Every structure is written in C-alpha cells, then in structure tokens.
Amino acid sequence: MNKELDDYLCRKYPKIFVERKLSPMKSCMGRGFECNSGWWFIINSLCHQIQAHIDSHNERVKKYGKKKDKPIPQFVALQVKEKFGALRIYQQGGDQYCQGLVDMAASWSWNTCELCGKGGKRHVGHTTGWIGSVCDECSVKIKRPIKFDMEIKKMLDKAIKEDLKRYV
Secondary structure: OOHHHHHHHHHHOOOOOOOOOOOOOOOHHHHOOEOOHHHHHHHHHHHHHHHHHHHHHHHHHHHHOOOOOOOOOOOEEEEEEEEOOEEEEEEEOOOHHHHHHHHHHHHHHHOEOOOOOOEOOOOEEEEOOEEEEOOHHHHHHOOOOOEEOHHHHHHHHHHHHHHHHHHO
C-alpha cells in the first residue's frame, strides 16, 4: 500500500493500528500493510465499522451496563496482507461481530482488484510464484502478465471455503 494511504489509516484508527510503528521484529504490522492500494477502501470501511461498534458498545456498558455486561476488548490489527488473492487480517481483541466484519471484508476483496480497487468479476491469475485478484485492465498493465486458469480458481475457491470453516 502506498505511504499516504498507510499513514491515513494509522492516523484515523490509532487504536486498531497501534502496532504499526513497532519494529518488524516485534510485530508483523511493523512491515506495514502487505497488500496493494486497491483494497484501501475495504480496509478503511472495515476499521470504521469495527471501531464504531467497539466504542458504542463500551460506552453503553460504561453508562448503563450491569455487572454481567462486559466491554469488548480493543480490536488490534497484528497483520494486514494479501494471501491467495484475498485480504487477510489477523487480529487480537474484538468480538464475534468484529470477526464477521473481517470475514465480510475478505469476501469483498475476492471481487475487488487489488491494484485499482475496481469491483466486478473476480479474476484469479498466477505468474511464477504469485496469485492475485485483478481486473482485466490491470492484468494488461502489470509487468508480469497473468494467466487466468479456471483449475487454479476452483482450487483457490475450495481452499478459501476450508479456511472460512474455522469461524463456523
């Protein structure tokens, strides 16, 4: 992700990206956002919804909560990256609602070009050692041409479904 968008997210959501300024030896977030800028809008929307949910819930607990009501632990991003052509966010804190939002963002990314952010039909392509989700226009512009392969797409769809079973 480019520096301006990286800085914006860290300034706007300092509680979520508290580990961003740490050394890469101490936190994976120290390496920055390990995805392209096309997914910035997804990450920004996700963070907005998560922080609003946590702040709203915790304020209600503080004002009106009973002893059994507990605040939601702050959601902290440990790593944000691309994996198998989809956005992955590893975190600590939050609740099941936050996890559902993270899963939704991952699903959204499968249909969004990671380079330009254009939505639409998902194309999963590969080059030597690389898999990505890109639109037709960006696949032509990049230096490493992408070969679209339905067999690889089916394999990735199956792997993604298996990966999401851990949340069910």
